[in-house]
Amino acid sequence: MLNNLTNFLFLTILMMGSIISISSNSWLGAWMGLEINLLSFIPLLTNLKNLTTTESSLKYFIVQALASTTLLFVVLMLCFNKNFSYEYNNYLNIILNSALLMKMGAAPFHSWFPEVMEGLSWTMSFILMTWQKIAPMLLISYCLFYEFIFFTIILCILIGSIGGFNQTNLRTLMAYSSINHLGWMLSSLFISLSYWTIYFLFYTLLSLSIIYMFNQFNIFYFSQIFSSMNNNPIMKFSMFCNFLSLGGLPPFTGFLPKWIIIQNLSSTYMGLVTIMVVLTLITLFFYIRLTYSAFMINSTQILWNNLWSNNITNLMILMNFLSMFGLIIITMIYIIL
Numbered sequence: 001m002l003n004n005l006t007n008f009l010f011l012t013i014l015m016m017g018s019i020i021s022i023s024s025n026s027w028l029g030a031w032m033g034l035e036i037n038l039l040s041f042i043p044l045l046t047n048l049k050n051l052t053t054t055e056s057s058l059k060y061f062i063v064q065a066l067a068s069t070t071l072l073f074v075v076l077m078l079c080f081n082k083n084f085s086y087e088y089n090n091y092l093n094i095i096l097n098s099a100l101l102m103k104m105g106a107a108p109f110h111s112w113f114p115e116v117m118e119g120l121s122w123t124m125s126f127i128l129m130t131w132q133k134i135a136p137m138l139l140i141s142y143c144l145f146y147e148f149i150f151f152t153i154i155l156c157i158l159i160g161s162i163g164g165f166n167q168t169n170l171r172t173l174m175a176y177s178s179i180n181h182l183g184w185m186l187s188s189l190f191i192s193l194s195y196w197t198i199y200f201l202f203y204t205l206l207s208l209s210i211i212y213m214f215n216q217f218n219i220f221y222f223s224q225i226f227s228s229m230n231n232n233p234i235m236k237f238s239m240f241c242n243f244l245s246l247g248g249l250p251p252f253t254g255f256l257p258k259w260i261i262i263q264n265l266s267s268t269y270m271g272l273v274t275i276m277v278v279l280t281l282i283t284l285f286f287y288i289r290l291t292y293s294a295f296m297i298n299s300t301q302i303l304w305n306n307l308w309s310n311n312i313t314n315l316m317i318l319m320n321f322l323s324m325f326g327l328i329i330i331t332m333i334y335i336i337l
Contacts, residue, residue: 006043013040014131021135027075030139031068034103037135038064045124056119060128063112067102074099093145097152103136105175106182107155114163117175122215125171129178130204133185137196141189149186154275156183161282168222170214174207177246180283184261187276191264199257205326206254209319210242216316226294238320240291245323247287248280253326 014037021033038061045057074096098109105113117125140149160180167173181203188196213235219225225239245252250259258280265273322329 010040010043014044014127018131018135022138027071027078030135031072031075034071034135035068037132038068041127041132044127045120047121050119052119053121053124056116059112060116063116064103067099067109070095070099070102090145093143094148096143097140097145097148100136100140101152104133104182105179106152106186107159107179108152110156110159110179113179114172114175117171118169120171122171122211125174126207126211129174129207130200133182134200137185137189137200138193140186141193141196144189146190149189150272153183153186153272154279156180156186157276157279161279164283164286170220170222170225174211177283178207180280183276184258184280187265187269187272188261190269191261195260195264198260202253202257202326205319206242206246206323209316209323210239210246212316212319213239213242222290236294238324240294241324242320243287244284244291247284249284249287251327253323256327256330 017033017035017037017040019033020036021030024030024033042057042061045053045060047053074092077092078096101107102109117128120128156179160176160178160183163176163179164173167176181199185196185199185203188199214220217224217235225236241252245254248254248258262273262277
C-alpha cells in the first residue's frame with residue numbers, strides 16, 4: 001500500500017486528523033479532526049476492482065457521517081448550554097458518548113463494524129481495528145459518563161463473545177474480537193489513561209502479529225487455515241497460539257493487560273470485573289474449540305521435513321514469539337529489576 005504515493009498521502013492525512021482531534025482544546029476542533037480522518041480514510045478503503053470493498057467503504061461513510069452529525073449537534077447544543085439545567089446536561093453527555101461509541105464501533109452501535117470489516121483487505125482491517133479507535137477513545141475519556149459506559153462495557157464484552165460463535169470469516173471474527181476488547185479498553189478508562197495506553201499497545205501488537213500472518217498467507221476463512229497449514233505444523237501452532245493470546249489465555253501475552261485491568265479494578269468495581277471475566281471466557285471457549293479441531297480433527301498428517309517456508313520472515317517469527325512468551329519475558333524483567 002505504501003508503494004503508492006497517493007495512498008501514502010492519504011495515510012499521512014489520516015494520522016494528522018487523529019492527532020488534530022486529540023490535541024484540540026475545543027469540541028469543534030475535535031470534530032474537525034475526526035472529519036479529516038474520515039475523509040482521508042474513505043479513499044484508502046475504496047478499490048474500484050473490488051465491489052465488496054467499495055460497498056464496505058460506502059457503509060463506513062454513512063455510519064461515520066451519522067455519528068459526525070450527531071457529534072456536531074451536541075457540540076452546538078453545548079455552546080448554548082449556559083441556561084440549561086444540570087439534568088439536561090446529562091442527556092447531552094449521553095448523546096455525546098453515543099456518537100463517539102458509534103465512531104469506534106462499540107456496542108450497542110456495533111452492527112456496522114463486522115459488515116464493514118467483512119469486505120476489507122487485512123491492511124485496512126488492521127487500521128480500522130487500531131488507529132481509527134484512538135481519537136474517539138481519547139475523546140470519550142474527556143466526557144466519561146460512568147453509568148452509561150458501565151452498561152456499554154458489559155454489552156461490548158457480551159456481544160463480542162457471543163457474536164464470534166459459528167463464524168467462518170476471519171475478518172468478521174476479528175471484528176467481534178475487537179468489540180470484545182473495546183469493553184476492556186473502556187473499563188481501563190475507569191482507572192487512568194495510562195492503563196488504557198498499556199492495553200491498547202498490547203492489543204495492537206497481538207492484532208498485528210495475527211493479521212500479518214493472515215496477510216502473508218492470504219487467508220480469509222477458517223477452511224483455508226485447515227487446508228494450507230497442514231504441511232507446516234510450526235506455523236499452524238503459532239497461528240492458533242496467537243488466537244489464544246488474543247483471547248487472553250494465560251500464560252500468553254494477551255493475559256497480561258487483562259490481568260492489569262482486573263487487579264486495578266477489583267477493589268472498586270468487583271461486580272463489573274466478575275461479569276467481564278465470565279463473559280470473556282465465552283471467547284476463549286470458541287478459540288479453544290477451533291484450536292482443538294485444527295490440531296486433532298483436521299490434521300491428516302504432520303510433515304516435519306518442511307518446517308520453514310520462504311514466506312516466513314524474521315518479523316513474523318519475532319511477533320509470534322512476543323505474542324506467546326511476552327508475559328514470561330516481562331515477569332523475568334520485573335523480577336530482575
